[in-house]
Amino acid sequence: MKKTASIIAILLLSLCSCSLHEVKAPSSYTDGTWKGLFEGFWNGMNSNYLFWDIDSPTNEWDTVYDTYIDKFAALGTIAGSSTETNETAFSYFYDITNKLCDSHYSLVFKPSSEYLYYLSPSAYRYAKKYFPGFTEEQLFSIAKTPGFGLALLQIATADGYAAVAKSIFGFDLINTDGTKEMFYTNEGVLSGYDVSGLNSCFSSWSVLSLPGGKLNLVIAGITKENTEKGIPAGCLYYLGSDFLFTTVKNENDATKTAAVDSFIQTLKKYEATDGLTGMVVDLRGNVGGDPLDVQLLFSDMLSKDRVLAYHKSKIGEGRLDYSGLFAETVKAPASPAATALAEKPIAVLINRMTVSMGEIATDFFSGFEKSVTIGETSYGAFGSWNDDSSVPSGCFKVGDYLKVTTPYEQTYLSDGKNYEGKGIEPDIPVPYDNDQFTAGTDGRLLKAFQYVKDNK
Amino acid sequence: MFSLMLCFLIGSLFPEKQFSKWNAGISFGPDYNWLLTGTSYRENVIHEMNTGIIVSGTLAYRFTRHLGVSTGLSWTQKNYTRSCTYLNQKSFASFTNTFVEMPIFFDFSFGSERTRFVTSAGGYFGYWTVREVEGEDVIYDGYASDSIASYEESAFNGTRDNRFEAGLIARLGCFFTEDPLSVYLGVAYAYALTDLSKNYQKNTANKHNSTITAEMGLSLAWGGNKK
Numbered sequence: 001m002k003k004t005a006s007i008i009a010i011l012l013l014s015l016c017s018c019s020l021h022e023v024k025a026p027s028s029y030t031d032g033t034w035k036g037l038f039e040g041f042w043n044g045m046n047s048n049y050l051f052w053d054i055d056s057p058t059n060e061w062d063t064v065y066d067t068y069i070d071k072f073a074a075l076g077t078i079a080g081s082s083t084e085t086n087e088t089a090f091s092y093f094y095d096i097t098n099k100l101c102d103s104h105y106s107l108v109f110k111p112s113s114e115y116l117y118y119l120s121p122s123a124y125r126y127a128k129k130y131f132p133g134f135t136e137e138q139l140f141s142i143a144k145t146p147g148f149g150l151a152l153l154q155i156a157t158a159d160g161y162a163a164v165a166k167s168i169f170g171f172d173l174i175n176t177d178g179t180k181e182m183f184y185t186n187e188g189v190l191s192g193y194d195v196s197g198l199n200s201c202f203s204s205w206s207v208l209s210l211p212g213g214k215l216n217l218v219i220a221g222i223t224k225e226n227t228e229k230g231i232p233a234g235c236l237y238y239l240g241s242d243f244l245f246t247t248v249k250n251e252n253d254a255t256k257t258a259a260v261d262s263f264i265q266t267l268k269k270y271e272a273t274d275g276l277t278g279m280v281v282d283l284r285g286n287v288g289g290d291p292l293d294v295q296l297l298f299s300d301m302l303s304k305d306r307v308l309a310y311h312k313s314k315i316g317e318g319r320l321d322y323s324g325l326f327a328e329t330v331k332a333p334a335s336p337a338a339t340a341l342a343e344k345p346i347a348v349l350i351n352r353m354t355v356s357m358g359e360i361a362t363d364f365f366s367g368f369e370k371s372v373t374i375g376e377t378s379y380g381a382f383g384s385w386n387d388d389s390s391v392p393s394g395c396f397k398v399g400d401y402l403k404v405t406t407p408y409e410q411t412y413l414s415d416g417k418n419y420e421g422k423g424i425e426p427d428i429p430v431p432y433d434n435d436q437f438t439a440g441t442d443g444r445l446l447k448a449f450q451y452v453k454d455n456k
Numbered sequence: 457m458f459s460l461m462l463c464f465l466i467g468s469l470f471p472e473k474q475f476s477k478w479n480a481g482i483s484f485g486p487d488y489n490w491l492l493t494g495t496s497y498r499e500n501v502i503h504e505m506n507t508g509i510i511v512s513g514t515l516a517y518r519f520t521r522h523l524g525v526s527t528g529l530s531w532t533q534k535n536y537t538r539s540c541t542y543l544n545q546k547s548f549a550s551f552t553n554t555f556v557e558m559p560i561f562f563d564f565s566f567g568s569e570r571t572r573f574v575t576s577a578g579g580y581f582g583y584w585t586v587r588e589v590e591g592e593d594v595i596y597d598g599y600a601s602d603s604i605a606s607y608e609e610s611a612f613n614g615t616r617d618n619r620f621e622a623g624l625i626a627r628l629g630c631f632f633t634e635d636p637l638s639v640y641l642g643v644a645y646a647y648a649l650t651d652l653s654k655n656y657q658k659n660t661a662n663k664h665n666s667t668i669t670a671e672m673g674l675s676l677a678w679g680g681n682k683k
Contacts, residue, residue, distance in 0.1 A: 022494035023661040043659060062658050250544075292595075292603065311605075315538055315549045315591070317495055317661040318653050320616040323549060323591045324609030390542035392501050 023047050023317045030399035034075035034089055038068060040398035041093075048393045050312075050383065050410045051102045051420065052319040061319065064096055078111055078401065086111045090144055093117075098124040098143075101421035103381030104356070106151075108403045116146050122381060123150035125421065130154075130352065158432055159351055159442065160285025161217055161241045168229065168442045170197020173209065173217055184208045184259035201226050202237070204270065208263040210256055214248050216241040220267045222276070223449075230446045232277060232453045236270050236341065239282040243289030243357040245296050264296060271300055271338035278345040278452035281365055282445070284375065288356025294364055295330050301342040302332035306367060309360050310412040311384065314393040325412060330364070345455035346371040347448035350426060354378040359424050363413045372451055373426040375444050380423030383407025477680035479516040479526075483640055483673025484509065489534040491551075491652075494661040501540045506550065508533025510669045516563065518680075524563040526576065531556055534665045549591040553652075553665075557582030559625050570633050577626045580646060584619040587612055615656050621665065623648040633677065640673040 026044030029036045042065050052061065071092060075085055090109060097107055103122035110116045127139055127150050134142075143149045165171045175192035183190060185207055198205050198221065205221030218240045225233040245264065248256050291308055310325040348365045350358070350373055359378045365371050385407040387395040394408030412418050428451070430444045437443070490505035510532040518524035532555050539548045561576035588610045595603040612619065629642025645668050652663040 020492055020494040020662045020664070021660070022496060023659070025497040028497070046657070046659060047661075059657065065658055313547065313593075315547075315589070316653075316663070317493075318616060319657050319660070320613055321653075323547075324589060324607035326591065326593055326605035326607050328603075328605050386543060388543055390500055392498050392540050392542060 286358030382411035481675025506535035
């Protein structure tokens, strides 16, 4: 009996002795070698990257490990590496990442204090699409330029919000002193700025611009007839550089919050104005922001709750450990004041640099019965990202050498489909005409106003 | 282990007839499962135990005064939760996983025939029949009302989910007998040796179920001739 009891005891103890394989922090792999850097990068991607269902459907990511581990090992130690070695390592990261579908993805690679490389698969996609004349060798050459690499090619958006405001409405973000200050104005004179163009296009208008890159420029106004510019009367026009109202309000800066609140109040007043013929929402160059902004700005147009988008996140360390789809809802107010506007024609202007929340807002407006999208295919970046170290997936660092920015939530539009890396195609494509635009005629905007006029 | 198995084998080949007894019954009770997983570097990700229920049908054969074997079929839930707080957000997921399992125990019993204690050890194998995940994201906002999004999902992923489970199990219990009926009270601990995920990728954290059950039941005994 004693022997049997001993054996049972041993068996019970053995239950507790099985060890678990731990997932380690990406930085824990850094040992000063290129191999360690690659291990940290590969493992960080393995557990933090969200798009493996698209980018590694048949275990391609494991093949990346097998293909590159020895190549990185052959490069030796990072400290004191030659420019040639740095560029070889860069070329490996370039090859590994430039086909990823995540359009928010970027990899900042800093092998020494003299070198800083920036990799972005969406910038590569963008260059391939909009600069078809470049060969792969030329693209690689631009990509390895220390600094912004291929992203340099997308910095200037031809008909972005600032260009539209300046060329079409004669409103320059830079004031007459050559500076840009925080301002908000509601149907008044804006000291230091020429607003005659705004007055010629709008019977009422409101402008908001904040310093620091958030809410760089937002214009709302009710149009008055301007035959020279093809603008009909009585249309609500909204132009936004981003959707960062919620973000700014959460910063708890009283001055900024007051400016933001005043603008929102005025916008809501415009939305509820009797007799509007329709609405033009200009999201060209809109860089995105917070989904809660749609609730803040446009929920008065809803008579019932509406799904804005869906998102999924990681609920485990495995590449396919996904949550289900969370529905993000815009709630209709108890007494919505702008449901009449929702029944009018709504034209949404998008271009190649309408990004992220700019694209989700485009989809939101597409849910109205008489809405249409005009312009060109949007950027195709839908995830939510934040580089705070507490976020359990998405962005990560590998020591001081490498930083990856990637979303912690993958977003699906209201139809439940994934448009990451593809973007939203406009219902009415209108090519950009640079000569016409710089001369003050915006073909896409004209088409939008024409749509409102024809369908009111 | 080999000695233990040999002991039971010999015992079962040469049963002591006066003690040899069959016993069949049903039992049920709560279970408490937690996920053993290697994610320790993510300090704000917390896996917590969750409760479920277990219902079992049992069949036992005692062949000597102290030794016996038993088996059965169990319907058991192995639930757990995962939560994470970051930025102004809390993400929560509740996993409800149902398994059908067959344990095989080597039993050692002692005490009187009316009140008999049993300690058992063995293994089990099972099949993961139902997977349900309920998730909730709450975004605490400084000025607007808190935003809550949720989902329910029940699909298996053929690439990811390992629906076969096998592991080790041990239990302690007591039978209170008034022939031919017995009332059973006991607790058991099961450790899954298999991972909840298939080995579909390099270097991932293991995920093993670890379950304590508390059961009570009723059984009918037959055979044997000594009280």
